[in-house]
Structures are given as C-alpha cells and as structure tokens.
Amino acid sequence: MTSYETLLVENRGPVTLVTLNRPQALNALNSQVLSELLEVTRAFDVDASQGCMVVTGSGKAFAAGADIKEMQAQGFADMYGHDFFAGWDQFTRTRKPIIAAVAGYALGGGCELAMMCDFILAADTARFGQPEVKLAVSPGMGGSQRLTRAVGKAKAMEMCLTGRMMDAAEAERAGLVSRVVPAAELIEEAVKTATAIAGMAPLAVLANKEMVNAAFETGLQQGVQFERRLFHGLFGTEDQKEGMAAFVEKRPGQWKGK
Numbered sequence: 001m002t003s004y005e006t007l008l009v010e011n012r013g014p015v016t017l018v019t020l021n022r023p024q025a026l027n028a029l030n031s032q033v034l035s036e037l038l039e040v041t042r043a044f045d046v047d048a049s050q051g052c053m054v055v056t057g058s059g060k061a062f063a064a065g066a067d068i069k070e071m072q073a074q075g076f077a078d079m080y081g082h083d084f085f086a087g088w089d090q091f092t093r094t095r096k097p098i099i100a101a102v103a104g105y106a107l108g109g110g111c112e113l114a115m116m117c118d119f120i121l122a123a124d125t126a127r128f129g130q131p132e133v134k135l136a137v138s139p140g141m142g143g144s145q146r147l148t149r150a151v152g153k154a155k156a157m158e159m160c161l162t163g164r165m166m167d168a169a170e171a172e173r174a175g176l177v178s179r180v181v182p183a184a185e186l187i188e189e190a191v192k193t194a195t196a197i198a199g200m201a202p203l204a205v206l207a208n209k210e211m212v213n214a215a216f217e218t219g220l221q222q223g224v225q226f227e228r229r230l231f232h233g234l235f236g237t238e239d240q241k242e243g244m245a246a247f248v249e250k251r252p253g254q255w256k257g258k
C-alpha cells in the first residue's frame with residue numbers, strides 16, 4: 001500500500017483501490033487531494049498491470065464537497081485567474097475505467113467527483129446532493145451538467161435550487177447509480193466488478209468507455225458514427241480474433257492488449 005497525505009492507494013490484483021483519507025473533514029476535496037489523485041490516476045493509466053480503478057471514501061462520507069475552508073477567502077480573481085479546480089478536468093480524461101464506490105455523503109464536489117467516474121456503485125447509506133446554493137455558490141466541477149444529464153432536469157433543478165439530498169434508493173431509480181448494495185459489501189462488490197472489467201480485452205475496454213462517453217458528449221448521429229468506427233477498429237486487433245475464437249472453442253480468452 002502506498003500512502004499519500006490525503007489518500008490510501010492499494011493494488012488489489014489488477015484493481016487500483018483509492019480511498020479518500022481526510023475523514024476528519026469528511027474527505028473534503030482540497031488542492032492536495034486533487035494533486036495526489038491526479039498523480040495516482042496518471043500512474044494508473046500507464047500501468048499495464050492495472051485495468052480498473054475504484055475510488056471510495058472513508059468514515060461517514062465519500063466526500064462532503066470541495067473544501068469550504070480552502071475556498072472561503074478566495075475572490076473572483078483567485079478563482080477565475082487561477083482557473084480554480086480546472087485540474088479535475090484531467091481526471092475525466094483518464095482512459096481506463098474508474099468506478100466510484102459511494103457510501104455516506106457525496107455532496108457538492110463529492111457528488112461531482114462521483115459523477116466524473118465512469119459509473120457509481122452505491123451503498124445503501126449513500127446520500128447525494130448539490131448543496132452549494134446554501135453557501136451562496138453553485139456546483140463548479142460539472143455537477144449542474146452531469147447531474148442533469150444523469151437524472152433529468154426536474155430532479156437536478158430541484159436538487160441544485162434547494163440542496164435536497166437523494167438517498168441511495170432514489171438515486172438508483174433516477175439512474176444516477178448503477179446499483180445499490182449493502183454498505184458492508186460495497187468495497188468487495190466494487191473490487192469484484194472492477195476485477196471483471198480488468199479481465200476484459202484492454203483495447204475493447206478503452207473503446208467501450210470512449211463510446212459510452214460519446215453518448216454524453218455528442219449528438220445521436222455523431223455518437224453512432226463514432227461507435228461504428230471504434231467497433232470497426234476493434235476488428236484490427238489480435239484480441240478480437242482471440243475473443244471470437246475463444247467463444248467458438250468454449251474457453252476463456254487470453255488477451256494481449258493488441
């Protein structure tokens with residue numbers, strides 16, 4: 001296990017498990033969390049032994065938001081001039097999959113971080129919210145956009161305007177999370193899911209992630225074209241030959257990542 005000041009990072013076989021580790025501040029996301037998480041994510045993306053990452057919280061929170069104490073004294077010139085927290089965009093450019101395993105509070109920037117991951121597995125204790133309006137600000141790490149795309153305008157608007165939290169069951173109904181599991185099984189389930197993903201042909205995993213993201217970021221026709229090009233491209237890989245041969249021969253595939 002590698003220790004950072006604000007994170008615990010552990011390889012569980014082909015899965016990088018990252019635990020936010022500022023429980024005394026409910027894992028509030030400050031500049032140090034960002035820089036450490038970016039360092040870990042960059043290393044993960046180029047490490048051929050690692051196929052999927054899980055990001056989780058600790059104590060009673062996934063993360064209770066951006067660090068209010070760090071932002072409190074900042075003015076417009078500091079925020080805009082330094083493009084405060086623009087580094088989080090880099091996190092979303094990670095090519096390999098990242099699962100958010102959310103137990104407890106995922107609020108403000110915490111909810112936004114969970115939504116920057118490729119999908120969210122929730123414990124039955126999870127609570128999601130964008131309460132920034134109560135601080136006289138707004139989401140700033142993509143929440144107003146990603147939440148609206150995930151759950152639709154009505155719920156996103158109500159949550160952003162009132163700060164109301166969603167519990168895990170509502171989040172699952174609304175399509176914000178892929179599944180809800182008992183809190184005690186969250187990490188085990190997330191690592192199991194991540195291990196299954198890490199066991200797939202690596203280029204196919206990258207392509208599947210890219211094309212689902214295209215559905216979020218482009219129109220239907222452009223997204224369908226993009227999917228088709230990537231689909232065609234996968235037929236240029238050795239793993240496609242192996243994957244289809246393995247199916248026909250009723251045996252597991254052996255991937256080369258090319």
Ligand code: CO8
Pocket residue numbers: 024025026028029064065066067068069084085086105107108109110131132135138139140141
């Ligand atoms: N930032 C800093 N410290 C925090 C944060 C936070 N977001 N959340 C909790 N803490 C600290 C508390 O100050 C407290 O510290 P201390 O013990 O020193 O007083 C400790 O964590 C424990 O918190 P509480 O005592 O409040 O715990 P409770 O169980 O009573 O309450 C809550 C839990 C309801 C989660 C409560 O802590 C809370 O409301 N937290 C703030 C939630 C919030 O407003 N989040 C949004 C923050 S703003 C944001 O995320 C903007 C994102 C976009 C930024 C991008 C910039 C470009």
